[in-house]
Every structure is written in structure tokens, then in C-alpha cells.
Amino acid sequence: MNTKTIMILSAVVMGAAGIALLFIPQEIHAQFQVEATEVNPVDALILQLMGAMYFGFAMINWTAKANLIGGIYGRPIAIGNVTHFTVGALGLLKGFISSRQELLLAPALIYLLFAIGFTVVFFTHPVKDQQAP
Numbered sequence: 700m701n702t703k704t705i706m707i708l709s710a711v712v713m714g715a716a717g718i719a720l721l722f723i724p725q726e727i728h729a730q731f732q733v734e735a736t737e738v739n740p741v742d743a744l745i746l747q748l749m750g751a752m753y754f755g756f757a758m759i760n761w762t763a764k765a766n767l768i769g770g771i772y773g774r775p776i777a778i779g780n781v782t783h784f785t786v787g788a789l790g791l792l793k794g795f796i797s798s799r800q801e802l803l804l805a806p807a808l809i810y811l812l813f814a815i816g817f818t819v820v821f822f823t824h825p826v827k828d829q830q831a832p
Contacts, residue, residue, distance in 0.1 A: 702825060705816045706764035709780065712809065714757035720750025730802060756783065769825040777821040784814035 720727060724746035725738045756779070763776050791807035794800070 702768040702820050703764050705813070705820060706760045706768065709784075709813055709817075710757045710761040710764065712757075712813075713753045713760070717750045717752070717754030717757055720746050720753060722750075724750070731800070767825040769820045769823050772825050777817060780817040781814065781821050784810050784817055788814045 724743040728738045728742055728746060759776065760780070763773060766773050766776075768777050788807060788810035791803050791810055795803040795807050
């Protein structure tokens, strides 16, 4: 399985989420607030730290996109992605089921797709690109 596509897609998705959380945490927070009219500065800081983690993970995936991932190759990157997306998908699905907030459905489905994709990558042997020298 050629892993370049899933690595690029995950890097772009996490990079975009990271940049958004870094630069517009108040606006993102407001989308999920039910009663509060003002954003707590600590909440904004936590969202920015989460954005930094997303951006860092995106950079890891972007720089590893040309490497063999799967089986015994690139195992730490594969384990990190499987863990992140599986736990994230479970949390988002649980949050959606318990709160019925429709804003959680799209991220939950995206996380679920990446969790499945990276699980397949993790448990299969990588195939070298035939065009590579």
C-alpha cells in the first residue's frame, strides 16, 4: 500500500485545524458554547495549545510522507497516527451521541476514516513506489 496519499491528507487536515486553532480560538470556541457570552482566556489558551499539537503532528506526517510506513517501517509514526485518530474518533462519536451536536459529526467521520486508513497501514507491509529510483 502506498502511504503517501494518507500521509498528505492527514497532514493537510491537521495542519488546517492547527492553524485555525492557533489564530482564531475564540471564534471556534464560540461555535461550541451554549451559555457563555465571553471566552475564558484559559479556554482560548488550551485551544491554541491543541492547535500547536495538531500543527506539530501535521509537520511530522508531512515530512514522513515519502518514507515507507507500515509493518516494521515507520512504526512510531504509524502507532502515533493510529492512536490519535482512533481515540479521537471514539471521543468525537461519544460526544456526538451524547450531545447530538451536529458540529461534531463531520470531524467524527473524518477521524473515523483516518483511523481505519492508518490501522490498515499499520497492519500491512508497505509497498515501495514503482517509480522511485
